[in-house]
Amino acid sequence: MNGGGRIARVLQCHGVQFLFTLCGGHISPVLKGAKDLGIRVVDVRHEATAVFAADAVARITGVPGVAAVTAGPGVTNTITAVKNAQLAQSPVVLLGGAAATMLQGRGALQDIDQLALFKPHVKWARAVKRVRDLAPVIRDAFHVAQTDVPGPVFVECPVDLLYDQAIIREWYASAAPTGGGLGNRVMRAYLDLHARRLFAGPDEIDPAAKDVATPSPDSRAVARAARRIANAERPLLIVGSQALVEARHAASTAAAIERIGMPVYLSGMARGLMGPAHPLHRRHQRRKALREADVVVLAGVPSDFRLDYGRHVRKQACLVAANRSRTDLNRNRRPDVGVIADAGLFLRELARALGTDSAGRWDAWSRLLVDRDAERETEIGDMASAGGEFVNPVSLLRSIDAQLPENSIIVADGGDFVGTASYIVKPRKPLCWLDPGVFGTLGCGAGFALGASLCRPDHETWAVFGDGSVGYSLAEFDTFVRHGIPVIAVVGNDGSWAQIAREQVKMLDDDVGTVLARSDYHKVAAALGGHGVLLTGSDKIDVGLDDARQSSLEGRPVLINAWLDKTDFREGSLSM
Numbered sequence: 001m002n003g004g005g006r007i008a009r010v011l012q013c014h015g016v017q018f019l020f021t022l023c024g025g026h027i028s029p030v031l032k033g034a035k036d037l038g039i040r041v042v043d044v045r046h047e048a049t050a051v052f053a054a055d056a057v058a059r060i061t062g063v064p065g066v067a068a069v070t071a072g073p074g075v076t077n078t079i080t081a082v083k084n085a086q087l088a089q090s091p092v093v094l095l096g097g098a099a100a101t102m103l104q105g106r107g108a109l110q111d112i113d114q115l116a117l118f119k120p121h122v123k124w125a126r127a128v129k130r131v132r133d134l135a136p137v138i139r140d141a142f143h144v145a146q147t148d149v150p151g152p153v154f155v156e157c158p159v160d161l162l163y164d165q166a167i168i169r170e171w172y173a174s175a176a177p178t179g180g181g182l183g184n185r186v187m188r189a190y191l192d193l194h195a196r197r198l199f200a201g202p203d204e205i206d207p208a209a210k211d212v213a214t215p216s217p218d219s220r221a222v223a224r225a226a227r228r229i230a231n232a233e234r235p236l237l238i239v240g241s242q243a244l245v246e247a248r249h250a251a252s253t254a255a256a257i258e259r260i261g262m263p264v265y266l267s268g269m270a271r272g273l274m275g276p277a278h279p280l281h282r283r284h285q286r287r288k289a290l291r292e293a294d295v296v297v298l299a300g301v302p303s304d305f306r307l308d309y310g311r312h313v314r315k316q317a318c319l320v321a322a323n324r325s326r327t328d329l330n331r332n333r334r335p336d337v338g339v340i341a342d343a344g345l346f347l348r349e350l351a352r353a354l355g356t357d358s359a360g361r362w363d364a365w366s367r368l369l370v371d372r373d374a375e376r377e378t379e380i381g382d383m384a385s386a387g388g389e390f391v392n393p394v395s396l397l398r399s400i401d402a403q404l405p406e407n408s409i410i411v412a413d414g415g416d417f418v419g420t421a422s423y424i425v426k427p428r429k430p431l432c433w434l435d436p437g438v439f440g441t442l443g444c445g446a447g448f449a450l451g452a453s454l455c456r457p458d459h460e461t462w463a464v465f466g467d468g469s470v471g472y473s474l475a476e477f478d479t480f481v482r483h484g485i486p487v488i489a490v491v492g493n494d495g496s497w498a499q500i501a502r503e504q505v506k507m508l509d510d511d512v513g514t515v516l517a518r519s520d521y522h523k524v525a526a527a528l529g530g531h532g533v534l535l536t537g538s539d540k541i542d543v544g545l546d547d548a549r550q551s552s553l554e555g556r557p558v559l560i561n562a563w564l565d566k567t568d569f570r571e572g573s574l575s576m
């Protein structure tokens with residue numbers, strides 16, 4: 001088994017089904033090894049897409065997603081997506097090619113100090129130096145990626161570790177100087193020794209996955225939290241992505257939240273956890289509810305900018321927080337009851353500690369929030385009926401929500417239009433909503449959609465884009481077509497990078513750098529073999545959506561180019 005085969009064997013034993021890549025000679029044996037073992041190799045058009053797709057797989061399945069990219073520029077192209085995975089705490093294993101061990105630091109093609117580049121952006125990075133170390137290092141990589149606070153890891157795999165020994169030895173022999181002088185003989189001996197060291201060691205490998213422990217909460221802290229909650233009059237629960245790290249427990253975590261019985265807001269990967277219309281689940285006016293709450297429970301949610309650095313929660317309120325990360329737990333505001341633990345497990349233990357069904361305990365408080373949600377829904381309804389020259393974005397998103405089947409995944413990549421979508425389009429189930437997370441990276445859409453659709457081929461995958469953000473993803477329509485990925489992309493085309501323009505025009509009275517053309521993005525999808533739908537009026541929404549879904553059903557990716565009514569930034573925008 002060559003090095004590529006060894007790596008593939010470890011991936012296989014860790015339940016990896018897909019390897020995302022953009023090829024390069026430095027990594028060819030990894031792709032070949034993966035293919036030979038039945039791992040589907042999915043080749044994309046930009047390395048960032050490969051990592052975004054791996055990130056999506058990790059989040060949806062709980063099994064680390066894997067990408068392999070070539071040395072140098074292949075590796076550097078992934079940095080933004082890797083950073084995004086780090087901040088989203090997503091366990092991605094990135095395999096990077098590298099120059100031959102003998103040539104590193106000597107001006108070889110695509111040879112740079114990759115570890116120095118990656119160390120600040122990953123949880124763990126290693127460069128492998130011998131074939132025998134490939135399997136153990138990659139097993140460690142999987143383990144580290146999933147342990148405690150999950151995150152991306154990087155393993156550098158030099159090209160001379162990956163090919164068959166005979167090829168590498170031949171290569172070393174041909175690189176050796178020929179002549180008979182002492183210097184040449186010493187160099188030949190040195191190269192021979194180096195090659196022997198590279199391949200020394202047993203042929204057998206141990207590819208098995210190591211156990212990953214779930215950080216469990218201290219039972220006294222759980223009891224303390226339960227006491228504070230039991231005495232609360234207006235408790236509020238905020239659940240974030242970390243509660244879904246162990247994807248397999250999503251249903252029991254949802255059941256625990258139901259038993260706990262307090263009103264809940266969901267964010268990040270936790271969206272959809274309670275289904276589209278659970279009576280405890282609130283969607284609007286979170287800030288107002290937080291100001292009124294007397295006990296706030298943050299399950300896997302840091303007090304970062306999204307909670308105004310903790311200031312959204314009143315000083316007098318009791319803050320209970322569970323987080324895998326001690327830093328995140330105490331960031332900006334120390335909780336009154338802090339628990340280092342998996343947030344999902346914490347909720348399940350909390351439900352047990354609270355004991356008897358707490359349903360009904362906070363009825364008046366709950367009703368207040370339900371009424372507020374209903375008021376906001378009425379306002380949104382009014383926005384949807386506002387007439388205009390082109391497509392009303394609220395109306396379009398409401399129609400998408402109305403058509404969305406139970407088996408569907410929504411990917412969000414953009415600014416205002418996507419922000420509006422996050423209030424209107426309701427994921428039907430857990431792990432069916434993907435957004436970049438705290439790094440706010442535009443350009444994640446195609447990769448996320450690719451990973452999601454591959455993991456859930458029986459689901460409709462909807463990717464909601466702005467006309468700005470879709471620019472990063474357009475070339476991947478080629479990938480969707482080649483690999484039969486029937487994504488439905490919806491582009492809110494307002495001829496603008498609107499989320500930026502809105503503030504910029506208000507503050508600087510200038511839209512410089514924020515204006516786009518109303519381009520024919522649907523034609524790009526069609527030119528690459530997909531289907532394109534142009535939507536220019538609200539009256540055509542249902543026909544356009546039917547057309548798009550039909551195309552997807554037939555296995556053909558589709559892009560809906562929806563010309564939105566332009567926002568006059570001087571008067572405020574439609575987005576919420």
Ligand SMILES: Cc1ncc(C[n+]2csc(CCOP(=O)(O)OP(=O)(O)O)c2C)c(N)n1
Nearest residue numbers: 414415416417442466467468469497498499
């Ligand atoms: C990689 C990256 N570049 C730039 C930004 C800054 N940014 C945030 S929102 C936004 C505008 C998005 O425009 P568009 O996708 O057209 O959506 P719209 O707001 O128009 O609905 C920009 C440029 C970013 N978040 N990420």
